[in-house]
Amino acid sequence: MIRIENASYIYPESGHAAVCGVNLTIQKGEFVTILGHNGSGKSTLAKLLNGVLLPTEGKVFVCDMDTALEENIFPIRSRVGMVFQNPDNQIVATVVEEDVAFGPENLGLPSEEIRERVDAALRAVDMYAYRKHAPHLLSGGQKQRVAIAGIIAMKPSCIVLDEPTAMLDPVGRKEVMDTVLRLNREEEITVVLITHFMQEAALSDRVIVTENGHIIDEGTPTEVLTKREKLQKARLDSPLATELLENLAEAGMPVDTKIIDVEACVNSICTALGKE
Amino acid sequence: MLRDITLGQFFPGNSPLHRMDPRVKILWTLFFIVLLFFINNFWGFLIYGLFMAFVIGISDIRPRMIFAGLRPILYLLIFTALLNIFLTGGENVIFKLWFLKPTWEGLYSAGIMAFRLIFLVLGSSMLTFTTSPIVLTDGIEHLMMPFSKIGLPAHEIAMMMSIAIRFIPTILEETDKIMKAQTARGADFESGNILRRAKAMVPLLIPLFISAFRRADELAMAMECRCYHGGKGRTRLHVLHLSQVDYYSVPVFMLLLLGVILTRVFL
Numbered sequence A: 001m002i003r004i005e006n007a008s009y010i011y012p013e014s015g016h017a018a019v020c021g022v023n024l025t026i027q028k029g030e031f032v033t034i035l036g037h038n039g040s041g042k043s044t045l046a047k048l049l050n051g052v053l054l055p056t057e058g059k060v061f062v063c064d065m066d067t068a069l070e071e072n073i074f075p076i077r078s079r080v081g082m083v084f085q086n087p088d089n090q091i092v093a094t095v096v097e098e099d100v101a102f103g104p105e106n107l108g109l110p111s112e113e114i115r116e117r118v119d120a121a122l123r124a125v126d127m128y129a130y131r132k133h134a135p136h137l138l139s140g141g142q143k144q145r146v147a148i149a150g151i152i153a154m155k156p157s158c159i160v161l162d163e164p165t166a167m168l169d170p171v172g173r174k175e176v177m178d179t180v181l182r183l184n185r186e187e188e189i190t191v192v193l194i195t196h197f198m199q200e201a202a203l204s205d206r207v208i209v210t211e212n213g214h215i216i217d218e219g220t221p222t223e224v225l226t227k228r229e230k231l232q233k234a235r236l237d238s239p240l241a242t243e244l245l246e247n248l249a250e251a252g253m254p255v256d257t258k259i260i261d262v263e264a265c266v267n268s269i270c271t272a273l274g275k276e
Numbered sequence B: 001m002l003r004d005i006t007l008g009q010f011f012p013g014n015s016p017l018h019r020m021d022p023r024v025k026i027l028w029t030l031f032f033i034v035l036l037f038f039i040n041n042f043w044g045f046l047i048y049g050l051f052m053a054f055v056i057g058i059s060d061i062r063p064r065m066i067f068a069g070l071r072p073i074l075y076l077l078i079f080t081a082l083l084n085i086f087l088t089g090g091e092n093v094i095f096k097l098w099f100l101k102p103t104w105e106g107l108y109s110a111g112i113m114a115f116r117l118i119f120l121v122l123g124s125s126m127l128t129f130t131t132s133p134i135v136l137t138d139g140i141e142h143l144m145m146p147f148s149k150i151g152l153p154a155h156e157i158a159m160m161m162s163i164a165i166r167f168i169p170t171i172l173e174e175t176d177k178i179m180k181a182q183t184a185r186g187a188d189f190e191s192g193n194i195l196r197r198a199k200a201m202v203p204l205l206i207p208l209f210i211s212a213f214r215r216a217d218e219l220a221m222a223m224e225c226r227c228y229h230g231g232k233g234r235t236r237l238h239v240l241h242l243s244q245v246d247y248y249s250v251p252v253f254m255l256l257l258l259g260v261i262l263t264r265v266f267l
Helices: A040-048 A070-079 A098-104 A111-124 A140-152 A171-185 A221-225 A228-233 A240-248 A262-275 B021-036 B042-058 B065-069 B071-087 B106-131 B133-150 B154-184 B196-198 B202-225 B245-266
Strands: A002-010 A016-026 A031-035 A057-064 A080-083 A159-164 A189-195 A208-212 A214-219
Touching: A002 A040, A002 A140, A016 A040, A016 A057, A016 A098, A016 A214, A031 A040, A031 A221, A031 B196, A040 A159, A040 A189, A057 A171, A070 A080, A070 B065, A080 A140, A080 B202, A098 A111, A098 A140, A111 A140, A111 A171, A140 A159, A140 A171, A140 B071, A171 A189, A214 A221, A214 A228, A221 A228, A240 B106, B021 B133, B021 B245, B042 B245, B065 B106, B071 B106, B133 B154, B196 B202
Parallel strands: A031 A189, A031 A208, A080 A159, A159 A189
Antiparallel strands: A002 A016, A002 A057, A208 A214
8 A cells, every 4th residue: 555665754944854764564454553752753754655745765655656756646645645633724614514525626526426425424434413514613523523534535545644633632532533443444444543642552453663763663552562661762651551560560460461451451450369 | 702703794594695696696796886876866775775675675684683784884974974065065055164064965965975885885794694705705716717817816816715714713712812821921911002002912913923824834734635736627515506596686686777777867
């Protein structure tokens, strides 16, 4: 789906190298999380994925199309949609359905098809009931779901979400994550999630940890998120469940520390207590 | 408090006037305004008054709302009327007071002027009352399309207008937030004379501008990511097309035209 070959990006104004020699392949239908603290180059990496930024060195291919070629840019952007952090700054229209229609309108589709796509996209994010509402009256989570609908109305095969939950409250965060998960499982859309929240990373198929523009670790969430030293090096905290289990293990309790989600953590502690 | 401000009040509804095509509505409003300046006696205004009553009647908007729209121009109305009464030269002086010589001719032209202003405001506010800003923008875009051949950026102007409308509540909300933040730091926006208050606005406007530019930057990127590339090859979700109401409006306005012509010729 997306292939990054030895790509680097140096900001021309500051000369800062945000991405250095990254190699990465994202398979179709995958849910990949790119994890990193602020300034680790994860957002820049995301912008390379649909040609918003072009790598200063190396290549990025989307469905075997080079992002550096001018004629590929629209086909690539209709295949790889992008959702940003601030929902306010990506909603264009004053009515929800008009905003969702913005992408398909740019693709030059006939209006009946735009109608179908808008309705389907709004249903997919569970915002159909709000289609006539003014976006500024919606909650943060709802706005972000509208933004996601605006992307899926273009029928992309991949969505890149750049910290979509960073500005939301816990309720909004859950709404957005549930929507993203459902799109990945049911509609088989490839998802690339950029985040610094461990709980969100834990939901994905594969986690990639970035630090200083390099990929320093890669693997399943359980593999990656239970390596405390490596996470600390990337200036990230372990998931709460893992941290608790590690502290318990240090204190001498026979628990499994290779666990990242709360439920498995509870089970592990229960069995450990039962053993005692 | 700042969030309540709206641009050109719009009252949602489903009256024939609401259902009218925005292009037709804009054109008829222009027609209404131009025709207004051909009226030269009060019989013409009587016809306009009857027409206005008919339009307001079918618009589903409470007349009180419509006349409230006249309040801001009250002073302008009085001012122009006074100027007309006292400064129009003429034979028939009503009375003499020092250098003031109001004339009957002046009174007459003051009356004409006042009616013109009132109908001007009523007519154009009927347009904004029954058309949502976004539909209005759409109509303007379509009407400007022919001029894009001679280099007028019709789509771009319409896009800028609709984005401006979209961001009014967002920016207002932000203004409110910055105001509170600066008040918490000891800023005082309410006391002092005009100059002081204007100066107090600086710490409000600077962060507001910076954030507006940042928003613009992000929005532009988000729009590009959604394949925006100007008006070329762009289609629309809602396509404007004429309906029955638009056809029925033709004879109504023709009657108005006929009425005004008759008053000019015979009265």
